[in-house]
Amino acid sequence: MQWESVIGLEVHVQLNTKSKIFSAGATAYGAEPNTQACAIDLAMPGVLPVLNKEALRMALKFGLAINAKLNSPAVFARKNYFYPDLPKGYQISQLDTPIVGTGALDIVLEDGRKKTINITRAHLEEDAGKSLHEDFQGMSGIDLNRAGVPLLEIVSEPEMRSAKEAVAYLKALYALVTYLGICDGNMQEGSFRCDANVSVRPVGQKEFGTRTETKNVNSFRFVEKAINHEIERQINVIEEGGTIIQETRLFDADKNETRSMRSKGNANDYRYFPDPDLLPVIVEPVMLEELRAQLPELPWQKQARFISEFSLSEYDANVLVSNQDLAQYFEAVVKATQAPAKQAANWVMGDLSAALNRDSLEITHSPVSAKQLAGLLDRIQDNTISGKIAKTVFEAMWQGEGDADAIIAAKGLKQVTDTGEIETVIDAVIANNPQQLADYKSGKDRLFGFFVGEVMKASKGKANPGQVNELLKQKL
Numbered sequence: 001m002q003w004e005s006v007i008g009l010e011v012h013v014q015l016n017t018k019s020k021i022f023s024a025g026a027t028a029y030g031a032e033p034n035t036q037a038c039a040i041d042l043a044m045p046g047v048l049p050v051l052n053k054e055a056l057r058m059a060l061k062f063g064l065a066i067n068a069k070l071n072s073p074a075v076f077a078r079k080n081y082f083y084p085d086l087p088k089g090y091q092i093s094q095l096d097t098p099i100v101g102t103g104a105l106d107i108v109l110e111d112g113r114k115k116t117i118n119i120t121r122a123h124l125e126e127d128a129g130k131s132l133h134e135d136f137q138g139m140s141g142i143d144l145n146r147a148g149v150p151l152l153e154i155v156s157e158p159e160m161r162s163a164k165e166a167v168a169y170l171k172a173l174y175a176l177v178t179y180l181g182i183c184d185g186n187m188q189e190g191s192f193r194c195d196a197n198v199s200v201r202p203v204g205q206k207e208f209g210t211r212t213e214t215k216n217v218n219s220f221r222f223v224e225k226a227i228n229h230e231i232e233r234q235i236n237v238i239e240e241g242g243t244i245i246q247e248t249r250l251f252d253a254d255k256n257e258t259r260s261m262r263s264k265g266n267a268n269d270y271r272y273f274p275d276p277d278l279l280p281v282i283v284e285p286v287m288l289e290e291l292r293a294q295l296p297e298l299p300w301q302k303q304a305r306f307i308s309e310f311s312l313s314e315y316d317a318n319v320l321v322s323n324q325d326l327a328q329y330f331e332a333v334v335k336a337t338q339a340p341a342k343q344a345a346n347w348v349m350g351d352l353s354a355a356l357n358r359d360s361l362e363i364t365h366s367p368v369s370a371k372q373l374a375g376l377l378d379r380i381q382d383n384t385i386s387g388k389i390a391k392t393v394f395e396a397m398w399q400g401e402g403d404a405d406a407i408i409a410a411k412g413l414k415q416v417t418d419t420g421e422i423e424t425v426i427d428a429v430i431a432n433n434p435q436q437l438a439d440y441k442s443g444k445d446r447l448f449g450f451f452v453g454e455v456m457k458a459s460k461g462k463a464n465p466g467q468v469n470e471l472l473k474q475k476l
């Protein structure tokens with residue numbers, strides 16, 4: 001049997017407002033437990049929530065960017081459930097009329113293909129507190145600092161068909177909310193996390209299978225792993241004659257598996273009803289126009305510009321714009337170098353990204369500045385060094401040994417372009433390899449590569465490769 005997977009994501013984006021969504025409590029991360037929970041966050045009797053206008057503006061910016069239908073009036077609703085970290089006994093969220101209705105986001109797949117993912121809704125809600133289990137013996141602690149932190153929950157249609165598509169969607173969304181400046185993008189601190197809804201069905205079947213929901217995955221790599229694991233698990237269960245239960249699961253990154261957490265309720269179990277303490281939100285057109293005017297260049301607009309301005313491929317441009325800081329770095333390199341933009345793109349996405357990954361650094365903390373990288377590209381461009389030697393120079397720059405020019409001078413890495421000097425090396429190589437020479441002359445053309453390699457080795461990689469080829473051809 002051939003199976004097809006169906007994936008829909010619910011993404012929780014923490015909005016980076018200074019204060020909470022319904023109170024003046026601070027939202028800064030990492031404070032001592034319960035030092036940022038005010039009477040409203042603690043659900044003291046008689047307190048009243050007041051909507052944070054900045055949170056509303058951020059949600060609207062998102063809605064405008066994805067061309068969504070915006071609801072006015074939008075209504076807040078109480079979602080009732082018990083949990084120790086939820087003192088009110090309900091979470092203020094939205095159900096029937098979320099602030100942001102249907103919209104869409106385009107994603108670019110690895111083969112350069114584009115796909116539109118429809119977004120069902122994006123609603124404002126408050127985060128709950130946190131139960132702390134470490135540091136307490138036989139007890140749990142409750143930290144309500146997070147209670148009331150504003151979230152934008154973005155719900156997609158079940159339109160993704162593989163873990164790779166889901167990750168591409170998630171990355172596109174991440175780029176968007178960080179470009180918009182509505183989220184700090186810190187995934188480790190949980191500012192951008194996702195619930196992955198996954199089901200499988202036989203290829204050709206129209207109806208969806210039963211879905212499970214894997215909660216709170218907060219890295220792109222884990223999302224891909226969790227989804228792939230869940231697809232495989234569901235197929236195994238069904239092929240062994242079992243059925244999938246609609247449930248909430250947890251991803252265990254250490255064991256690379258998902259585990260059942262609880263069976264999942266339906267919306268009506270929460271007894272949602274409009275919150276009588278909050279007025280419906282009416283958005284005036286003038287506010288929308290003001291917000292629209294504030295929208296920055298969006299990822300897909302930047303991508304289109306990179307393609308037309310720098311002749312990059314769709315895929316390269318997509319990788320570069322996926323991170324605003326990376327895009328900015330790339331543009332700074334292009335501006336400062338004589339080398340073609342494509343070469344700058346290759347270095348940024350290749351050697352630079354690899355080194356950042358290796359040392360777990362963000363681009364904003366790159367030991368090699370955009371200007372320094374531009375300086376290196378200039379030396380390749382004017383034939384001072386070969387592309388291969390450039391890698392050595394780059395590594396030295398990374399280690400803090402100075403600019404490209406200083407390193408090239410100090411290490412004597414300047415490319416040899418003096419014909420006479422190269423000829424001397426070639427003569428020596430030919431003289432030292434009489435057997436290979438004889439074989440080459442008797443028709444083993446492949447040995448040409450051997451001679452090129454020997455000459456490059458003898459010149460410690462410094463001979464100009466083009467000249468080596470040319471001169472060797474003559475000499476042999």
Ligand code: ADP
Nearest residue numbers: 006007008009156157158197198199208209211
């Ligand atoms: P809930 O809060 O109960 O999880 P939501 O409507 O907020 O419900 O989210 C449902 C999510 O599950 C959406 O992202 C939707 O695309 C996805 N989904 C719904 N049905 C399926 C299915 N059969 N397989 C995979 N994903 C699904």
Ligand code: MG
Nearest residue numbers: 010195197213
């Ligand atoms: Mg859900």
